[in-house]
Structures are given as structure tokens and as C-alpha cells.
Amino acid sequence: MASMLLGSFSLASSLTAGSYVTKASWYKTKKIQNEYLIIRHQQQHNLKHHYRCIEAASTSKERGRSYSVTAASGESFEYEHQDPRPKSLLVSTKDSLNTFFRFTRPVGMIATAINIISGSLLAVENLSDISPTFFIGLLKAMAVILPMHIYNVGLNTLTDFEIDKINKPNLPMASGEYSLGTVTIIVASSLILSFGLGWIVGSLPLLWVISFNFIFSSAYSMKLPLLRWKRSSVLTAINYIVDRGIMFNLGLFLHMKTYVFKRSTMYPRSLIFAIVFMSIFGIVIALFKDIPDIEGDEKFGIRTLAVCLGPKWVFWFCISLLEMAYGAAILFVGATSSFLWSKLITGLGHAFLASILWYHAKSVDVKSKEETFSFYILIWKMLMAECFILPFVR
Structure with missing residues (x-):
């Protein structure tokens, strides 16, 4: 009996021990897992x-x-x-418009639009002329001239492709966003659109404006015998004087005066001043634009004044020329006006612009491409500001 109890106890102990061993193994395995x-x-x-x-x-x-x-x-x-997620139609359209906007050189495009408004206002004799008739004539001028601006920058993009890779690598064609075929289509379409709308509108002065602009811009850019005027700073300056200084302002004035208002032609002092002052701006822009582009121009043998005489000399020549123009405007235009409001606006306006120009010019490093290009944009902004002052010259 005792042996049976002892055996039972031993069996139970072994079962219990086995159970504990099994559980320990299970927990160990679980822990490892x-x-x-x-x-x-x-x-x-x-x-x-x-x-x-x-x-x-x-x-x-x-x-x-x-x-x-x-x-x-x-x-x-x-x-x-x-x-x-592929780009939505809205995002793709926005990107395409942004690329096209950069292609048009927005500073030049905006300056051209403001100049159209300013030149048209020169024909206004009294406040009653600011009428729906005036605005319709203004819109017609915008529709005819702005496509020609796109032709100008597009043609320059085609002929300066290799140079732009160095001087302006962010432009759509130089960066690869636009192909040669795309730019060619834009250039041809803009030219056809400009002359087509000019023919439909039927304003002879507007046809003069776009015809001269087409001839001079083509002579400036095209790589043909006796052309490619951009290689010469003198020819470039003549281009700007005749095209943007004289024909642009005179053509817009005559468009509003004879075609829109149906009046006889009289040439006010404001028109003469606009032609002279915009011609000076044309010379400054023609010379100054070459300062940031010296690297590419030197590489491709374009002997601009900035390349021949150095950026510092050209920079301060342009500043001096503009400052003298502002001084002459204050003394011989603002001070001699018979209207008090014209004296104040033209006198104080030109004094303010002259001080801004001098203030920024003193801090420019002429050896820096970024700083000279930024100042070049400032000159375009000064031209836009001048366009707002011109209609008040009386």
C-alpha cells in the first residue's frame, strides 16, 4: 500500500514537473517570437x-x-x-500659362502695355475725352501691338538660343521647357495675329507702329548680312530711338487723335517731351542690358560697349544720362508749365525718380551679374513710372 502511494506520488510529481517544463518552453518560444x-x-x-x-x-x-x-x-x-496622382487639368493649365508668361519677358510686356496707355493719353485734351470711345481705341491698340512684342522676344529667343544658355538659362527655350518647333509656332502666330488685327482695325498709325517695330526688331536679331544689329551698341541705340522713342509714341498719339477722336493733328509739348525722354530711356536700356550679359557676349564675339569699355564705365554713363534727363525735365518742363498741377506733378515726380535712381546706383556691384540684372529691371520700372508722369506734362 505504501509502495502504491509512493508510486502515485512519484508519478504525480513527474507529471507536474513535465507540465511546468512544457509551459516554460512555451513561454520561452513565445518570447522569442x-x-x-x-x-x-x-x-x-x-x-x-x-x-x-x-x-x-x-x-x-x-x-x-x-x-x-x-x-x-x-x-x-x-x-x-x-x-x-497625375497633374489635374487646372494645374497643367496654370503651369503652361506661367511658362508662356515667362517667355514673353513680363517686364517688357508690362512696360509696353503701360507705354500704350501713356501714349494714348497724350492725345487727351480734356476729361470728357476719357470715354468709352477712348477705351475702345485703347483696347484696339493693345490687341494690335502686344502680339508684335511677343514676336520680338520670340525671334530674339530663336536667334540667341546658345547665348541664352549662358546669360539667361531660366528662359523656357534655354531651359528645355519649349522646343524649337514650339517657339517657331509662337513667333509666326504672333506676327500673323498682329498684322491681321492691324488690318482688321484699319488704323493707319497702328500699322506704322507694328511695321516699324517688325523691321527694327528683325534687323536687331536676325543673323543675316547687314543685320544682327545687337552686335553693335550704336545700332542698338538707334533701333530703340527710332522704334520705341519716336514711332511708338507718335503712332499711338496719331491713332487716338485721328482715328479715334477724328481730330486735326496738333503736336503738343507733351508729345515732344515724351519722344525725347523715351529716346533717352531707349539709349540707356540698349546700353545697360549688355552689362549682365557680358559673359555670353564675349564668348560669342558680340562686341557691345560693355564688352569693349567695361561694365563700370557703361553703368555710370547710363546713370549720368538719366540723371541729366531728370534734371532737364524739372527745369525746362515742370518749371515752365503754365499749370500749377503740372508743375507739381512733373517737378516733384522727376525729382523723386532721380533720387531713387541715385540711391540704388550707389550700392550696385557692377561686377555682379545678379545685381546689375536687378538694376536693369529697376530701370524698366523707372520707365513705367515715367509713363505715368508723361500725360501730366502740359
Whole structure:
């Protein structure tokens, strides 16, 4: 009996011990599995972080390629970056318009539009002339002239493609956003549109404006015998004087005076002043625009005044010329006006512009392409400001 009890006790002990061993093994196995899963999860997390770093550092040309990374466990993972959402029609249209806007050289386009308004206002004799008839004539002038501006910059883009890669690499054609075929279509379409609308409108002075602009801009840019005037600073200055200084302002004045208002031609002092002052601005722009482009011009053998005499000499010559023009405007135009409001606006306005020009000129490093280009844009802004003053010259 005792032996039976002892055997039973031994069997129970062995079963209990076996049970404890089994449970311990199970818990140990479970612990190992959990640790493995944690390590596995950590590796995947690190791998995803690594992919995000690769994606952030990749360039636009590298997008779409596959990346293969080998994990520490020896397994291979592949990641292929693709844009999950294609551009919407609205975004694509916005990008296209932005590219076209940059192609038109927006500073020049805006300055041309403001100059059209200013030249048209020179024909206004009293406030009653500011009527729907005036605005219709103004819109016709805009519709005819602005496409010709696009032709000008487009033709210059075609002929200066290699130079722009150095001087203006952000332009659509130089950067590869526009192809040669695209720019050619834009240039041809703009030219046809300008002359077509000019013919439909039927204003002879507007046809003069776009015809002279077409001839002089083509002579400035085209690589043909006796042309390519941009190679000479003197010919470039003559181009600006005749085209933008004389024909542009005279043509717009006659368009409003004879075609819109149907009046006899009389040439007021405001028109003479506008022609003279805009011609001076034309000379300054023709010379100054070459300062930021010295590197490309030298490489392609374009002997501008900035290349021959140096940027510093041309810079201060342009500043001096503009300052003298502002001084003459104050003394001989503003001070001699018979209207008090004209004296105040033209006198104080030109004094203010002269002080701004001198203030900014003193801090420009003429050896810096970025600073001289920024100042070149400022000169265009000064021209726009002058366009607002011109109609008040009486």
C-alpha cells in the first residue's frame, strides 16, 4: 500500500514537473517570437525611413527609377517611385500659362502695355475725352501691338538660343521647357495675329507702329548680312530711338487723335517731351542690358560697349544720362508749365525718380551679374513710372 502511494506520488510529481517544463518552453518560444516580430517591425520601419530619405534627395530626373535595398536579414526589397496622382487639368493649365508668361519677358510686356496707355493719353485734351470711345481705341491698340512684342522676344529667343544658355538659362527655350518647333509656332502666330488685327482695325498709325517695330526688331536679331544689329551698341541705340522713342509714341498719339477722336493733328509739348525722354530711356536700356550679359557676349564675339569699355564705365554713363534727363525735365518742363498741377506733378515726380535712381546706383556691384540684372529691371520700372508722369506734362 505504501509502495502504491509512493508510486502515485512519484508519478504525480513527474507529471507536474513535465507540465511546468512544457509551459516554460512555451513561454520561452513565445518570447522569442515576440522579439523577432519587434526586430522585424523595427527593420521595416528603418527601411521605410530610408526610402523616404532617398525620395526627398532624389532629383526630378531620378524619379520613376527603382531602388533596391538589401536588408540586414539578407532579404531584398524594391521601391519604385511614381507620382501617385497625375497633374489635374487646372494645374497643367496654370503651369503652361506661367511658362508662356515667362517667355514673353513680363517686364517688357508690362512696360509696353503701360507705354500704350501713356501714349494714348497724350492725345487727351480734356476729361470728357476719357470715354468709352477712348477705351475702345485703347483696347484696339493693345490687341494690335502686344502680339508684335511677343514676336520680338520670340525671334530674339530663336536667334540667341546658345547665348541664352549662358546669360539667361531660366528662359523656357534655354531651359528645355519649349522646343524649337514650339517657339517657331509662337513667333509666326504672333506676327500673323498682329498684322491681321492691324488690318482688321484699319488704323493707319497702328500699322506704322507694328511695321516699324517688325523691321527694327528683325534687323536687331536676325543673323543675316547687314543685320544682327545687337552686335553693335550704336545700332542698338538707334533701333530703340527710332522704334520705341519716336514711332511708338507718335503712332499711338496719331491713332487716338485721328482715328479715334477724328481730330486735326496738333503736336503738343507733351508729345515732344515724351519722344525725347523715351529716346533717352531707349539709349540707356540698349546700353545697360549688355552689362549682365557680358559673359555670353564675349564668348560669342558680340562686341557691345560693355564688352569693349567695361561694365563700370557703361553703368555710370547710363546713370549720368538719366540723371541729366531728370534734371532737364524739372527745369525746362515742370518749371515752365503754365499749370500749377503740372508743375507739381512733373517737378516733384522727376525729382523723386532721380533720387531713387541715385540711391540704388550707389550700392550696385557692377561686377555682379545678379545685381546689375536687378538694376536693369529697376530701370524698366523707372520707365513705367515715367509713363505715368508723361500725360501730366502740359
